Amino acid sequence: MFQYIIKRLLWLIPIMLGVSILIFSIMYFTTGDPARIMLGSMATEEQLEQAREEMGLNKSYIAQYADFLTDLLRLDLGTSYVSKQDVFHEVVTRAPYTLRVAVLALAISILIGIPLGIVAATHQYTWRDNASMLLSMLFVSMPNFWVAMLLVLLFSLSLGWLPAVGVSSWKCYIMPCIAVSLSGAAAFARQTRSSMLEVIRQDYITTARAKGVKENLVIWKHGMKNALIPIITVIGTRVGNMLGGALIAETVFSIPGMGVYMLTAINNRDYPVIRGTAMIICIWFSICMLLVDIIYAGVDPRIRSQFAKKKKRG
Amino acid sequence: MENQISSIKKTSQFKEVTRRLFKNKLAIAGLVFIVLLIFIMIFADFLAPYGYAEQDFTATYQGPSAEHLLGTDHLGRDILSRLIYGSRISMEIAVLSVALSATIGITIGAIAGFYGGKIDNLLMRFLDIYQSIPVLILSIAIATSLGPGVTNTILALAISVCPSYARLMRASVMTVRDKEYIEAARSINANDARIILRHALPNAFSPMIVNITMTIGSSMLTAATLSFVGLGAQPPSPEWGAMLTAAKSYIRDYPYMITSPGVCIMLSVLSFNVLGDGLRDALDPRLKN
């Protein structure tokens, strides 16, 4: 298990390297002149040239990437073209808000989605199954930001229960978290239902029943642990959506997190900020995927021993 | 005993699939809505009571009325007409981006699966890296770099979602690759492209068609989100996501402006999702029970 984690950690290095190349390249071949964006349309050609020199924009692609990478390793994400602030510093102060929303939303969606899926699977073809599946179909089909707007409309503007904007109290997080978690909960419910149905038909479930295990335990102990394996995969892939959703929800609820920062940067074509925030989000995402893989191995002994076997051969 | 149940009646496969699909009322409702959407798209010019950019400053911020069924926006444009024209843009983005990404993905997957070895390894590691970037972030990055607009949105979406197609195709090609009929095809000198097209692609047909319907839905959502962050279709385009974005500022006083475009997006995505779901169940009934 320990070796598995180490191996998986090491795998993170080439992945992050690749991601940094990809993000750098996408931004490198961008339209528009960063120097022009920074200095505005009034700048003279000489000023522009000087700025390009300072920013290292005249260097080759490889040299620029090397600069980007070494800066990245020193936790330097560059400076914003617009505000001239250090991007990493800005990210550090804003990240907690984004992470709070994303993590809470993930937790909520797991807590709602998995039980809902199990109820649907164990009551297949009943109204409970139909209702929960229809509801989750509906939730995966709504844009996050629209859900957020509807929530604002209902709970802030009509009922006045919750604050529409800001981060002044814990109440402010309720709507953003719900807005982000709904589609995830729906996805988890659907996945839980289908893998649970798959598992329920397996022979070892019949074996468990034949042993005299009570129905509840059959489902939760024997069924759930097996059904969890594909569910974990879906949770992993949904983490990306959660992070993205959190960024978007922030803008609706005016939460001063990375989303607002990034979206302002998009409108200003503030490339270092976009690049930096994208990079940070990818790092988070990769760490989450790493955790998912570790949980995966924790649940499924076959994955653990697969690694052990490879180890012996190699 | 249980095994016999599944093999009780073997009618022709296509008939059986359509029969099962038509038994699924939800999927059929989705299909009907999609057909309706296509109809609206084609006849938008006849159906829309006003032009999508037709401004009427004497009638701004009007709630739903007989004259403007869904009301007017801040520039006095008829929301219903804009939604009708918007169906074209939303569908165009979704369908074209999915077609493009399926083509790219299938090609990558076919190459990786068929040739295996180093090429496969290289392509798969590339996809690993690719998928370490959340789809929304990747499309935002690409769209930022390409600049806003409908065409660029299509490109950004297509590039972001192609890995799922590549993986599906690769898996299918790999299962087919070592089968005996491929050996047979090889022995009569069929070339690689022919083998892939004639044997591997049909084998992947069911999961592919399901994935296509599902990604159309999710691409619509991502496209709307891109519009929302200011990267998708630009004003005055009546793209639904862009309409929502514009309406955001008026949520306090004119909430009707955000409901109708959102409902349009939701219903379209929902239709594709339930159809995809229905197709999966119909194509592979084993998965259903």
Add this chain to the structure above:
Amino acid sequence: MKDEKQLLNIKNLVVEYRTDGGVIHAVNGFDLSLKKGEALGLVGETGAGKTTVAKAILRILPDPPAKVCSGSIEFEGEDLLRLSEANMHRIRGNKISMIFQDPMTALNPVETIGEQIAEPVRIHNRVSRSEARKRTIEMLEMVGIPGERYSEYPHQFSGGMKQRVIIAMALACNPELLLADEPTTALDVTIQAQVLEMMANLKKDLDTSLILITHDLGIVAEMCEKVAVVYAGEIVESGTADDIFNHTAHPYTEGLFDSLPRINSTARRLRPIKGLMPDPSNLPEGCKFCPRCPYAEEICQKKNPDFTETTPGHFVKCHKRKGDA
């Protein structure tokens, strides 16, 4: 009629599977009785409804689609079909346990085999964790698996070893009745012999009654005193092993023997039974075996024969043997 030593008494059991494609008559009026300590072989083709009967006894049929329509299953004087679910839990794995056909899929892949064997012990006996563990290790060693493999997972075992684990699991609570559903079909021939021998010994040692479901007459001859031949969800012939093997009465049983290769036989060719088992969703009206029967006559098509005793303890369901034809 009531025999004190009667352990299991199935009467007129009817089980149907209800699907979109129609109703499948899996078990049609099944009668069976078993005394304590007896071993009964349930023989028949794949799909004859043998497994369904076993699962019906334990009430673990998947519902839907399976439905027990009528009949009674008396076990130690109680009708299992009328028992509450809570009482049924006390019987499953404790008084009656089952060995499944495919050892590859019958074990939970994410739990250690030790935990899986210990589970019924802990459910049915109020014992501590360590006692259950001790019992489990005992059981493992009894089936020839070293106790240190307690915390290994199913994928680390071969097919034969897995079947031993399953047998250990089934016997962990000293059941009165063991239902073994084709326990050796999925195994290699050499391992089959080992597993069978082990089962025979354990049965003797623990004085467990056994219903052995199989399509292999050789295994029945080795293990069972009593035999019941199943065809299309009905018992067509039952009796002692001697009755069935040496005084074969039903044409289907005859057919089964004729389709076996025998070294000392003078016949040069095997004689397989013609045709296929009838479609269980569309059973013939009269005798179910009639369409394939070489002796079929008019009455066979019209009337389903009764189950009659020819010699004491030897029952046959055939018009011809009854003398009606």
